Amino acid sequence: MKQYDIGIIIINYNKSDLTIACVRSIIERTDSKINYQLVIVDNASTFEDFSNLKESFDAPGFGHVKLVRSMINTGFGGGNMFGVQHVDASYYAFINNDTLLVNDCLSILKNYMDKQPEIAVCGPEIFNEEQERQVSFDHFSSLLREVLGKRFLEIIHPKKSPNRKKKYEKPLLVNYVNGSFMFCRANDFHNVGGFDTNIFLFYEESDLSYRLLKQGKSTCFIPEAKYMHYQGKSLPDNIISKIELKTSMFYVIRKNHGYIQYQLLRIILLVKYAFTCLVKPKYLPLLYRILIGMPVSKSIKQQQKIVKF
Helix, strand or coil: CCCEEEEEEEEECCCHHHHHHHHHHHHHHCCCCCCEEEEEEEECCCHHHHHHHHHHHCCCCCCCEEEEEECCCCHHHHHHHHHHCCCCEEEEEEECCCEEECCCHHHHHHHHHHHCCCEEEEEEEEECCCCCECCCEECCCCHHHHHHCHHHHHHHCCCCCCCCCCCCCCCEEECEECCCEEEEEHHHHHHCCCCCCCCCCCCHHHHHHHHHHHCCCEEEEEEEEEEEECCCCCCCCCHHHHHHHHHHHHHHHHHHHCHHHHHHHHHHHHHHHHHHHHHCHHHHHHHHHHHCCCCHHHCHHHHCCCCCC
């Protein structure tokens, strides 16, 4: 018997103010009848940022928040896997720190999952700061998706690849939901080994749902549950992030779809970015990384250092 209904895991990396606001929204929006625990994983932030977290969560009103600290930044998957070790619950809610709940997401998702044992993962609908509806789910990465585009998949196979930009009123089976808010059945998560910690950032949610689907477990988008996501607040938009994004994409495609798809995509993107670099030289580092095969050994995960204080 699990001690809690839901274990909420939030990763902090030098964004303590966002994390504190996120936790407040969870406490304010969640029904008091829900038995949940909150685990904040600090992913080797600075002393000042971690101290801000500790001081805030030591204050009254945060009694059921547990703050744990990793001495090395292990990324999204690694940080969440570290958090899982401190949770004893029937469900896991992996929530980005740059989010705010709009309604009682946790109760809505739990009530749905309780009645749908074949569903392993679900996620709410996303809104931006201007309260505009955003894309909340996506299609698995593949050679076809990367070359011909997501809209092509939606046209040729609308049931398997539903329109991401359409407004939905009822739960919808999808490939995977946005990783900024993933609600998972703990047993299913355990059975497939959780997140692949070879991935530092990006595509962790896609890879997880793909492995679950191969075990006969589905992912569902629940539009009744809603949350706000500060777009681009938790990650920088620069060439380093783009290289990391492509590194994870190539890793997931090779892992889940094989060597041939990986190599064909590599050749196509080599040609694409060779021309792109003629007008946008900033993409030269990405072109070079594709040329050498987008090895995971070059991921920014390998650049992390132990932080002790």
